[in-house]
Amino acid sequence: MVCSYCFQFIGSVELQIGRKLYLQDLGVSAVDGCGSSDEAGCSVSSEKVGLPQDAIQSLMNGGLKLPYSDNFSLPAVVPCAGACEEAYYCSKSCAEADWDSFHSLLCTGQQSSVSNTKALMKFTKHANETNDIFILAAKVISFTILRYRKLKASHLEQKGKHKSSNCCNSYNFPLLLEAWKPVSMGFKKRWWDCIALPEDVESCDEVDFRMQIKDLAFESLQLLKEAIYDEECAPLFSLDIYGHIIGMFELNNLDLVVASPIEDYFLYIDDLPCSQKKEAEKITKPFLDALGEDYSIPCQGTAFFPVQSCMNHSCNPNAKAFKREEDRDGQASIIALRRILKGEEITISYIDEDRPYAERQELLADYGFRCGCPRCIEEQP
Known part of the structure; x- marks a missing residue:
């Protein structure tokens, strides 16, 4: 369980282990995994060992305390203001920021102000x-609508008009453009035009494939419109805009990995002096065996960072979009790979730049361009 706004792990080590085991029993993958138990240095069985449900519940409800877990304190769980039981936070500030930025239009809880929660649940x-990239697109639309409403309220207040005035329902395109501005820098090709052709789709079937992708986006958009449509923000709900938003994530996303405290906890137990380790493992080993190699799985997803997403590609980049191990939340960094001169453009690589020229060009074709950086000019046949 991570904060729905900043992606810090929250609750407790016991809760994290309990939820992972609970989802494991349901056959649900909580997160995409990476890393292996061999690299981590813990001796775990490759086959998972089942545990009684009451033991898992005891972990989740705080009835069972694991040894030394106090050394891995996590922020307390703050529930969603709308009581949706889907979004949880590490702090009240994160809960309020998410509510104000996105979630108040996308919350399906009983205390939510959303008028059509059934439609939202269908979406x-x-x-x-189908594709959870639609959730990201919905967040962009929600963010823009909420920002538009705040800008309009401020605009009316400055003019000394009340919200009850008839002009409150009028359409203000300049304010909508202003609300859209933070997103506009990442606005890219439409999703069905830029998505890479899967290996199992023949080139002769490309037109049909892209039409199917477009139809899928249309179906998603209709469900979203039914849920949160705002007439004053009608342009946001056009299929063309929706396709561009999804394309933005398709081309400019950055993989985001937040290390799990569960791995750190079991490594800590493994490094204890022999007598303490044996005593602790009487309690912890059954849970480690039940997790199997899943004990080291981090929270992994995708993110859009406006600064990083505006950086151009080079096969000989001077910077790198980087997720440091010490970053325990959703942040990422841009680090310099060499000295960057004043006035020099900061570039990153969208691909593995160590590949040969032809392979690099083939990979970059998925981004819709042919690279003409100094290195490619020098290496081209």
């Missing part, structure tokens, strides 16, 4: 079953 179900 979310469709996204989970």
Whole structure:
């Protein structure tokens, strides 16, 4: 369980282990995994060992305390203001920021102000079953609508008009453009035009494939419109805009990995002096065996960072978009790979730049361009 706004792990080590085991029993993958138990240095069985449900519940509800878990304190769980039981936070400030930025329009809780929660649940179900990139697109639209409403309220207040005035329902395109501005820098090709052709799709079937992708986006958009449509923000709900938003994530996303405290906890137990380790493992080993190699799985997803997303590609970049191990939240860094001169453009590589020229060009074709950086000019046949 991570904070829905900053992606810090929250609750407790016991809660994290309990939830992972609970989802494991349900056959649900909580997060995409990376890393292996061999690299981590813990001796775990490759086959998972089942545990009684009451033991898992004891971990989740705080009934069971694991040895030395106090050394891995995590922020307390703060529930969603709308009581949706889907979004949880590490602090009240994160909960309020998420509510104000996105979630107040996308919350399906009983205390939510969303008028059509059933439609919203249909949209979310469709996204989970097809492509969760639609959730990201919905957040962009929600963010823009909420920002537009704040800008309009401020605009009316400055003019000394009340919200009850008839002009409150009028359409203000300049304010909508201003609300859209933080997103506009990442606005890219439409999703069905820029998505890479899967290996199992023949080039002769490309037109049909892209039409299917477009139809999928259309279906998603209709569900979203039914849920949160705002007439004053109608341009945001056009299929063309929706396709561009999804394309933005398709081309400019950055993989984001937040290390799990569960791995750190079991490594800590493994490094204890022999007598303490044996005593602790009487309690911890059954849970480690039940997790199997899943004990080291981090929280892994995708993110859009406006600064990073505006950086151009080079096969000989001077910087790198980087997720440091010490970053325990959703932050990422841009680090210099060499000295950068004043006035020099900061570039990153969208691909593995160590590949040969032809392979690099083939990979970059998925981004819709042919690279003409100094290195490619020098290496081209």
